[in-house]
Amino acid sequence: xxxxxxxxxxxxxxxxxxxxxxxxxxxxxxxxxxxxxxxxxxxxxxxxxxxxxxxxxxxxxxxxxxxxxxxxxxxxxxxxxxxxxxxxxxxxxxxxxxxxxxxxxxxxxxxxxxxxxxxxxxxxxxxxxxxxxxxxxxxxxxxxxxxxxxxxxxxxxxxxxxxxxxxxxxxxxxxxxxxxxxxxxxxxxxxxxxxxxxxxxxxxxxxxxxxxxxxxxxxxxxxxxxxxxxxxxxxxxxxxxxxxxxxxxxxxxxxxxxxxxxxxxxxxxxxxxxxxxxxxxxxxxxxxxxxxxxxxxxxxxxxxxxxxxxxxxxxxxxxxxxxxxxxxxxxxxxxxxxxxxxxxxxxxxxxxxxxxxxxxxxxxxxxxxxxxxxxxxxxxxxxxxxxxxxxxxxxxxxxxxxxxxxxxxxxxxxxxxxxxxxxxxxxxxxxxxxxxxxxxxxxxxxxxxxxxxxxxxxxxxxxxxxxxxxxxxxxxxxxxxxxxxxxxxxxxxxxxxxxxxxxxxxxxxxxxxxxxxxxxxxxxxxxxxxxxxxxxxxxxxxxxxxxxxxxxxxxxxxxxxxxxxxxxxxxxxxxxxxxxxxxxxxxxxxxxxxxxxxxxxxxxxxxxx
Numbered sequence: 001x002x003x004x005x006x007x008x009x010x011x012x013x014x015x016x017x018x019x020x021x022x023x024x025x026x027x028x029x030x031x032x033x034x035x036x037x038x039x040x041x042x043x044x045x046x047x048x049x050x051x052x053x054x055x056x057x058x059x060x061x062x063x064x065x066x067x068x069x070x071x072x073x074x075x076x077x078x079x080x081x082x083x084x085x086x087x088x089x090x091x092x093x094x095x096x097x098x099x100x101x102x103x104x105x106x107x108x109x110x111x112x113x114x115x116x117x118x119x120x121x122x123x124x125x126x127x128x129x130x131x132x133x134x135x136x137x138x139x140x141x142x143x144x145x146x147x148x149x150x151x152x153x154x155x156x157x158x159x160x161x162x163x164x165x166x167x168x169x170x171x172x173x174x175x176x177x178x179x180x181x182x183x184x185x186x187x188x189x190x191x192x193x194x195x196x197x198x199x200x201x202x203x204x205x206x207x208x209x210x211x212x213x214x215x216x217x218x219x220x221x222x223x224x225x226x227x228x229x230x231x232x233x234x235x236x237x238x239x240x241x242x243x244x245x246x247x248x249x250x251x252x253x254x255x256x257x258x259x260x261x262x263x264x265x266x267x268x269x270x271x272x273x274x275x276x277x278x279x280x281x282x283x284x285x286x287x288x289x290x291x292x293x294x295x296x297x298x299x300x301x302x303x304x305x306x307x308x309x310x311x312x313x314x315x316x317x318x319x320x321x322x323x324x325x326x327x328x329x330x331x332x333x334x335x336x337x338x339x340x341x342x343x344x345x346x347x348x349x350x351x352x353x354x355x356x357x358x359x360x361x362x363x364x365x366x367x368x369x370x371x372x373x374x375x376x377x378x379x380x381x382x383x384x385x386x387x388x389x390x391x392x393x394x395x396x397x398x399x400x401x402x403x404x405x406x407x408x409x410x411x412x413x414x415x416x417x418x419x420x421x422x423x424x425x426x427x428x429x430x431x432x433x434x435x436x437x438x439x440x441x442x443x444x445x446x447x448x449x450x451x452x453x454x455x456x457x458x459x460x461x462x463x464x465x466x467x468x469x470x471x472x473x474x475x476x477x478x479x480x481x482x483x484x485x486x487x488x489x490x491x492x493x494x495x496x497x498x499x500x501x502x503x504x505x506x507x508x509x510x511x512x513x514x515x516x517x518x519x520x521x522x523x524x525x526x527x528x529x530x531x532x533x534x535x536x537x538x539x540x541x542x543x544x545x546x547x548x549x550x551x552x553x554x555x556x557x558x559x560x561x562x563x564x565x566x567x568x569x570x571x572x573x574x575x576x577x578x579x580x581x582x583x584x585x586x587x588x589x590x591x592x593x594x595x596x597x598x599x600x601x602x603x604x605x606x607x608x609x
Contacts, residue, residue: 036065038126045121049078049114055466057114061122068098071119081288083111085183090115097135106305107181107369143327146303150174152607153321153335155308158186160576160596161341162291166249167604169298176333178306178323181369184292186343187577188596190367191284192406192460194269195253195597196590197239202254202268206276208525210264212236219591222261222430223584226387231582234557235598242597243268251290255280258411258526259589261430265526267408267590272459279459280408283593306331307373311338311381311572318571337571337607341600344549344577345372352546355389364546365397365404374578378553382563386580387551392587395434396448397545398469405448405469405542406460407589413511413530414450415497419443421480421489423497426520432586435544445543447483453509453534461538470538479537494532501531548587552580559603573607575599
């Protein structure tokens with residue numbers, strides 16, 4: 001465990017004893033003529049954070065007899081760009097309010113809840129009742145209105161927004177980013193797979209054949225040819241250069257796997273040691289962390305808890321953004337160019353029902369802040385939209401909380417079993433196809449199964465086990481018992497799968513596949529990591545959930561927003577999931593990250609001009 005991350009706030013004004021009379025018991029050093037609020041001292045406690053059981057947020061809280069003086073914390077297992085970024089703000093807020101009866105940090109719900117629970121434990125140890133500690137009046141200064149001017153203003157600090165902001169700043173522009181949540185990242189922080197790219201230096205170094213043309217064809221086919229061909233070609237042609245750009249900002253993606261709907265291995269993933277053979281880690285939090293650091297290095301100002309509600313227009317040109325702060329304060333940013341990167345609307349049940357009533361009630365994998373706010377303020381300026389009804393469901397979603405089980409697991413060799421213990425489809429078909437096949441199974445769910453070989457090469461799988469999503473099964477009998485089916489059926493499925501697999505690289509343990517049952521084919525280039533014979537096995541029950549909005553505002557290949565008259569709206573650009581046309585009727589795994597890096601860079605460059 002790392003050393004305590006320390007934030008010690010000195011000079012805290014004593015909490016009003018009169019307001020909390022009788023809420024605590026006596027202790028040393030009480031104020032003259034009255035009882036003490038706390039038993040002065042330092043107390044420690046912890047509560048399970050985002051990663052779940054055994055991965056706590058640990059706090060060390062120092063009390064005087066009348067105040068919470070300081071809070072130190074350790075949170076080694078929280079996502080650095082989400083919970084890790086929220087914790088310092090939570091410390092400041094609790095000490096200023098002298099209470100935990102305050103709002104958590106938007107976008108970091110699990111971390112906020114764990115922090116408050118742990119601090120409440122220490123308050124009880126100090127002899128007080130957390131519920132009785134009402135926030136101090138004036139604990140937070142009245143929020144001031146903000147009005148600033150810059151070259152480029154960006155709405156949304158997810159992957160697309162950070163990419164666009166960094167690109168513009170690298171072009172010498174002053175950039176301000178407005179983010180609705182209390183931390184950057186948005187849906188990008190939730191991405192666990194990788195980034196598609198073709199003809200990259202990593203592919204060439206690892207002797208993996210691919211081409212821009214095949215990437216283009218796979219993406220068009222995966223999107224049922226509803227995609228805008230010009231945008232797809234731009235995506236494919238700029239993907240290799242986007243990988244080089246990520247290298248240049250210290251965000252290498254050297255590990256290459258295969259995702260559903262792709263004929264070639266082109267999903268580029270980060271590893272724990274930056275080497276292609278390292279343990280695979282989640283791409284989203286990795287990129288947001290690296291991009292946030294680069295943005296800070298370039299002096300990009302990110303204003304959080306700023307909900308954009310209006311594009312400022314003058315003479316038909318976008319010249320700024322209007323936003324509302326958490327406390328109702330007004331935020332106005334004047335700029336020469338405006339970039340919208342606010343994401344989709346996967347966490348807005350009303351919009352889901354409006355555009356896809358058949359998906360009403362589905363669990364969502366999206367960040368809570370991704371609610372489609374941009375649709376309204378883009379409509380106000382005459383922007384056109386495309387494919388808003390095209391909403392993707394992801395096949396492997398934990399139904400209790402919307403957690404996503406990455407498609408990269410299936411690319412590395414995971415299989416799907418139904419409640420009878422049988423495989424039922426090619427696991428690496430497109431997401432819409434696999435989702436449909438799961439819905440066709442008894443009770444509309446399935447089990448995704450991995451083995452020890454895969455676990456040893458993936459920190460992503462370790463995370464799923466730590467959170468309790470994937471259950472360890474020491475034997476085939478244990479797996480059958482977990483599924484609730486006949487052991488013989490599971491053994492037959494596993495034996496069949498093993499018979500389809502052939503070891504093609506003994507040194508590295510890579511397999512090829514020739515699946516005569518469902519047509520799944522893998523070659524030596526795909527570097528599939530298992531034949532599912534390495535015990536223990538690990539399994540999670542999954543079913544489809546809302547994952548990605550393929551539709552959005554229309555853009556052209558310069559990332560310019562297109563108006564209803566068919567012409568670009570001057571000064572207005574967009575990138576990422578807020579846009580439509582790139583993915584058509586179905587997004588391939590790995591193309592979301594490719595989309596936000598490629599078109600984020602284009603938006604940043606176009607806005608710089």
